[in-house]
Amino acid sequence: MTEESLLEVRDLSKSYRRRPVLRTLALVVKEGEAVAVIGPNGAGKSTFLGCITGDRIPDAGSIRVCGHDPFVDQSVVANWMGSVPETPFLYGELTIAETIRFVSRVRGMDREDAAGESARLLDLFGLAGAEDVLCRELSQGMGRKTAIVLALLHRPRLLILDEIFNGLDLPSADRLIAELDAHRARGGAFLLSSHNLSLLASVCDRGLLLAPDSWTNLDEEEWQRWKEAPALTPA
Template sequence: MSITPVLQITGLTGGYSLNKPVLHDIALQVQPGEMVGLIGLNGAGKSTTMKHILGLMSPHKGEIRVNDKTRLSDPEGYHGALSFVPESPLLYEEMTVREHVEFTARAYGVNRSDYESRSIQLAKLFRMEDKMDTLSSHLSKGMKQKVMIMCAFVARPALYVIDEPFLGLDPLGIRSLLDFMMDLKKSGASILLSSHILSTIENYCDRFIVLHQGKVVASGTLEEMTAAAGQPGQSLEQLFYELVQGGQ
């Protein structure tokens, strides 16, 4: 019996113009309890792929399913099954950290007791306990990023879509985030993670998908990709360089 992927993208072609698609026939999957690294140069199509998953852009061709639901067939079920951490924090300036986290919890239907226990856990994990009643306009960029992460993780959807989450975080914040994502993964959650810090995610992701010029040029575990490239034992960073710069 096959396991239904939490995220399944088939034949995705899309972009900002019908005449000039950014993505070309993208196919990828994220299985339950799996962390997949989406990597590529600037302009490779990573953020565009994520925008299509979030429903901010409509595919020219292809299909995207989250928990086997599409946005057209079941928009509430589709969006309720995923959570997003953007590259740049977007917060309401006149709301406190606590109000942001509670607002998100309410939007996802998280009950009061779960919200309270999770918000305490997240505030402690990201060392934001003394900032919970601070307006977001008074926070540093790194703290704003932590608020976005806390909002995403106060819910417990099937899929987390995370775009360059380490920007602005201090080393302790990065380690806390990685450890927490691993705990979520162990509990069965799925994560699609985009990052340029390849040396960091190499030891955390189960598989990798390499995008280059809007196409998937390699995918699989690091061992599978290095073997396919005829260069077993390479680091993710060196393999990535060979794939996108060396013409492999």
């Protein structure tokens, strides 16, 4: 593995009840890269991202996050990676502030650093002033913003963001994109899935196009061609 690779996926396969979803998929993501995960419903986007975050168990193949196997070095990988799943989990009984405090302490963050970074992110996503709202009372968009704050809080190097623009208003989506650009500039990388193809085209510089039973890496020229006419099938 080269030093700058943040994610290496080799020969990844996954089936649900004998129905193959991913077949021998391979992907390498290096520092500063932004990869769009594209595909129609049921193509396996969430399954693929779930295999990287450890929410799904691959049937075969290997995954390395910064050189570590997420199914062996779970705690180490958790330090390098931040993720927002398609349906984010939040403790309904806790407020936003209590949830952030818990996550920052579990992640071992310095108290002042955590307070400063969470205040910045809450302000960025328009959640300042809502810290005392119970998570079960949040709207879909506010819940997703809270999950984004939790994923960004410890400044991970690799971000896995599934259906990330769902429920976000346009200004929040713009601020998220600016934050992701800053993340890349610091040497981070991210994988992004969304059904908003034009947003993906503007944010990412590579793509992984999934279809039931097959996949295509869209690098450089192929990506440029795809950006001219974003679609769920290869150009």
